[in-house]
Amino acid sequence: MDARRNWFRGSLLLRGLQGLSLWAQDTRTWATAGLLTSWAGQGRGWTARSWLCRGLDGLALGWAVVLFAVAPYVSTGIIGAILAGGTVLWLVMVLTRPLQLTPITLAVLAFWGLTTVAALCSPVLATSAYGWGLVTLYLVGYALLSRVLQTHRDWVVAVYLLTVAIVGVEGLRQWQDGAVALATWVDQESPLKDTTRIYSYLGNPNLLAAYLLPAVSLGAVAVLVWSRWWARVLAAAVTVLAVVCIGLTYSRGGWLALGLMGLVGLALALCQVSARVRAGLVGGAVGIVALAVAFIPGLQVRLASIFVGRDDSSNNFRITVWDTVWQMVQDYFWLGIGPGNRTFETIYPYYQRAGYNALGAYSVPLETWVELGVVGLVVSLWLVVVVWGWAVGVWLTRPSPERWWAAAALLLTVGLMVQGLFDTVWYRPQVQMLWWLGIALINSLTVPKD
Structure with a gap:
């Protein structure tokens, strides 16, 4: 009886999680229908003739x-122009092809x-409208990437990894x-105050760490699934280079993100190997971490x-800013102050403590709460649940290489989420589009197969 009750509770919980993440084995139930296919149906003749x-x-x-x-x-302006060009492309696709509802x-x-x-x-509609426009550009970029990754996944990943190689070499x-200290805040009483924190072309060590995190999971999976030996060697080299450079940024958020990515990746791997191999993987992971902490003084500090x-x-700076932003949250609890860093910079000075000027909340969940309110925070967390639920589902049910790419995207989003708990470099377009790249990669694996 107890076993049956436990099974029932477990299955009920599983069904609840599947429902929350909108998981379905047969994704054809989410296929385009009705108005979503009308544009393509009406324009099929002329679209076939249009170059x-x-x-x-x-x-x-x-x-x-x-x-x-x-x-x-x-600059961010040029990236915005590229995203605007992508918006035009996406609109043309919407008018000539079926939309893909997932x-x-x-x-x-x-x-x-x-x-x-x-x-x-x-309360500041004009600046919030600007923030809304940026969010819209990012989301359209996600939609276009979802299309591209269905047929050109390896190309996109390869271009990103090659760019990481150039960025990483400059970091080394x-x-x-040596490098001029730019946005490299280290406590002046710390023994590491004179240590070089690399930032490469990004200008900020925390931003560089966030930019490199996706390369670790994407590069590792590329080693497993790419067929050409030279491509695998390149992917392995970029993965190692990314890990080394994340270490040299001395970004605590980046280190924590890398560590949790390793734990989640280890958990996924343990589901697919024998008991003997599991013991070896766990022992190896524990040994690597122990050796790093024991013999790298900078890591200890x-x-x-x-x-x-x-x-x-x-x-102290972050905690003070968090306290201040929490006061803003209490005054704009339900729907927030509006999206965008300009909106934050307009409202924050009314709450700011002397000497604690900030461009953001130094925490993505807190930033989301103050910008979009508690309702927006809940919807954002639900989005993450849906993405992670589908990533795990693809990992458990699909063959290689799809399952491996789903794992890479899952680790990518986990890493950026962890660093985002303590910093807001997630909002910079170089990192923001990598976040949507990960989500688009998972989404491209859910599109119904013909």
Whole structure:
């Protein structure tokens, strides 16, 4: 009786989680229908004759290649222009091809809808409208990437990894030759105050760490699934380079994110191997971490600083900003102040404590709460649940290489989420589009097969 009751409770919980994440084995139930297919049906004749429509896939791939190839080197304005160009491409696709409705896209639309409501209810409508426009560009970029990754996944991943290789080599050069300290805040009483923190072309060590995190999971999976030996060697080299450079950023958030990515990746691997191999994997992981902590003094100092609270000046600054933002949350609890960093910079000075100027909340969940309210926070968390639920589902039910790419995307989003708990570099376009790349990768694996 107890076993049966436990099974029932477990199955009930499983069904609840599947329902919350909109999981379904047969994704054809989410296929396009009705108005969603009407555009393609009405325009099938002329779209077949149009050279522009026939070349849309190539143009979309070129857009993705340009986006990820230049992102670390150009200004946010140029990235915005590239995203605007992608919006035009996406609109042409919408008018000539069926829309692809998936559970993840439904959750993304819900997030966009709440962002729209928060912008309309903002006390500073004009600046929130600007933030809303940026969010819209990102989400359209996600939609276009979902299309591109269905047929050109390896190309997009390869371009990103090659760009990471260039960024990483520049980071190593900075470590070797030294670099001017830019946004490299370390407590002046710390023994690491004179340590070089690399930032490569990104200008900020925390931003560099966030930019490199996806390369660890995508590169590791590329080693497993790519067929050409030279491509595997390149992917392995980039993966190692990314891990080393994340270490040299001395970004505590980046280190914590990398560690949790390793734990989640280890958990996924343990589900697929024998008991003997499991013991070896666990022992190896524990040994690597123990050796790193024991023999790398800088790692010891930076990790220890996490637990000293306000005694570390960086911690003290963040905690003070969090306290201030919490006061803003209480005044704009339900729908927030409106989206965008400009909206935050407009409202924050009314609450700011002297000497604690901030461009953001230094925490993505807290930033989401203050911008979109508690309703927007709940919808954002639901989006993450849907994405992770489908990633795990693909991992458990699909063959290789799809399951491996789902694992890579899951680890990518986990890493960026963990670092986002303590920093808001997630909002920078170089990182933001990598976040949506991960979600688009999972979404592309859920599209119904013909």
